[in-house]
Amino acid sequence: GENVEQHPSTLSVQEGDSAVIKCTYSDSASNYFPWYKQELGKRPQLIIDIRSNVGEKKDQRIAVTLNKTAKHFSLHITETQPEDSAVYFCAASKASGTYKYIFGTGTRLKVLA
Amino acid sequence: EAGVAQSPRYKIIEKRQSVAFWCNPISGHATLYWYQQILGQGPKLLIQFQNNGVVDDSQLPKDRFSAERLKGVDSTLKIQPAKLEDSAVYLCASSLAPGFETQYFGPGTRLLVL
Numbered sequence: 001g002e003n004v005e006q007h008p009s010t011l012s013v014q015e016g017d018s019a020v021i022k023c024t025y026s027d028s029a030s031n032y033f034p035w036y037k038q039e040l041g042k043r044p045q046l047i048i049d050i051r052s053n054v055g056e057k058k059d060q061r062i063a064v065t066l067n068k069t070a071k072h073f074s075l076h077i078t079e080t081q082p083e084d085s086a087v088y089f090c091a092a093s094k095a096s097g098t099y100k101y102i103f104g105t106g107t108r109l110k111v112l113a
Numbered sequence: 114e115a116g117v118a119q120s121p122r123y124k125i126i127e128k129r130q131s132v133a134f135w136c137n138p139i140s141g142h143a144t145l146y147w148y149q150q151i152l153g154q155g156p157k158l159l160i161q162f163q164n165n166g167v168v169d170d171s172q173l174p175k176d177r178f179s180a181e182r183l184k185g186v187d188s189t190l191k192i193q194p195a196k197l198e199d200s201a202v203y204l205c206a207s208s209l210a211p212g213f214e215t216q217y218f219g220p221g222t223r224l225l226v227l
Contacts, residue, residue, distance in 0.1 A: 004155075006155075032214045034214070034215065034216075036218075042220065043116075043117075043204070043218040043219055043220045043221060044156070044204070044218045045218075046215060046216075046217070049214075049215065089155050089156070091155075093214055099144075099208070099214050100146070100158050100161055100169055101156075101158065101216065103155030103156050103157070104155050105153075105154055105155050106153070106154070106155050
């Protein structure tokens, strides 16, 4: 069935360093890939997304890359700050009529000051 | 714009009791989703509505869970009877319409079943 694998499950970086989170999806028909940030006890917030007709997208310190052939996509955060500490979820979706998301299992990012 | 609203924020019940959650999506959003998020896991879709019709309920445990979206706006999710394994955060999300993929999430209802 549809599946999204996400690695690593936890990631600790020093403030100012970069963080990379990787996701692999199983359904080759997936064409939309959002990333959500969820702080403790709060709602998931969309931070960036990418569609399958684009290989890379950047928004200030955040970037996402997509490799359709390998069926994986990655979140890159540069110049990390303590406020980047949260759980990050990737998801995959396809235009099949429902647009439902299949979420990864999450990555807990800790930025050490 | 106002975001997705959910209530209650927290609920503690005994197993075999019933519970109901409420969601008000962003105004004008036709598609509404209910997710279950167990601690340490990603959200799992329970049911998806398009206006007041069900689009996908393949992962909804229909023997105990039910949901409705009367008039295509607010929605309620009910669990009856609750089991210990239903302890989770129940997230509601909405999107503008099919073709507009971005989903906006509510703050969730944290359920603890004792």
